[in-house]
Amino acid sequence: MPGKPEDLTGKTIYDLTFIKCVGVDKWKRALWKVVCSCPDKTTLVVIAKNVKTGDRKNCGGNFHNSMKGLTTHPLYDRWKLLMRRCYETTFSGYKKYGAKGITVCPEWKTFEGFLTWKEIPYLLKNLILQIDRRNNSKGYSPDNCRLVTSVINNNNRGNNHKYHWKEHMLTLRQIAEMENLPPEAFERFRIRVVLYKWNIENALKTPKMKNQHTKFDIKIDIDDSSPPSSISIN
Numbered sequence: 001m002p003g004k005p006e007d008l009t010g011k012t013i014y015d016l017t018f019i020k021c022v023g024v025d026k027w028k029r030a031l032w033k034v035v036c037s038c039p040d041k042t043t044l045v046v047i048a049k050n051v052k053t054g055d056r057k058n059c060g061g062n063f064h065n066s067m068k069g070l071t072t073h074p075l076y077d078r079w080k081l082l083m084r085r086c087y088e089t090t091f092s093g094y095k096k097y098g099a100k101g102i103t104v105c106p107e108w109k110t111f112e113g114f115l116t117w118k119e120i121p122y123l124l125k126n127l128i129l130q131i132d133r134r135n136n137s138k139g140y141s142p143d144n145c146r147l148v149t150s151v152i153n154n155n156n157r158g159n160n161h162k163y164h165w166k167e168h169m170l171t172l173r174q175i176a177e178m179e180n181l182p183p184e185a186f187e188r189f190r191i192r193v194v195l196y197k198w199n200i201e202n203a204l205k206t207p208k209m210k211n212q213h214t215k216f217d218i219k220i221d222i223d224d225s226s227p228p229s230s231i232s233i234n
């Protein structure tokens, strides 16, 4: 397309950061010098359009070849998400992370390094858990991260959702109060309803099961939250 090519200087898409436009090819496609974020820090010239469409995500060097087997790992996309949020300027989440100074600690900058985190075995067993930063102004590191359920992570979302209970439309907190649910049982109740879609009655009345984990900051039993087979779920 004729006209002035888009200025991509300083932008990062996936692993590639645009340095400068070096011209156009014979089809008038903008050519850009880019640098890859992999340990080799390779610079190369690419067709900008191919980066924008995702046809080219990195320099294609040895590092990426050695990673090929790992990209199918169940946690690879999670790790990549952290990295993209913090370093990919054009990524949708960047504004809330990288742009605010949130970084990934040096040891987690490689996927292998991330896998050495002591919480990884728990995360692999409970893939519904999310990685939460204790202090939101600090970055991703073993010191600042913990595993939580999505309900905790989205603490401010959905709390006002109302459910039909005994002829009223009530929040879960109101239902818990009405039914005199002990405070320590509230989180389990909420998870059963919000995450596992139990009906209110079963979520209230099914007792806590054995094998309570103490591993997580919240006092719920992840395994126990799947409905027992003897209960019918709406």
Ligand SMILES: [Zn+2]
Pocket (backbone or CB within 6 Å): 015, 036, 037, 038, 039, 040, 041, 042, 058, 059, 060, 061, 063, 064
């Ligand atoms: Zn590379």
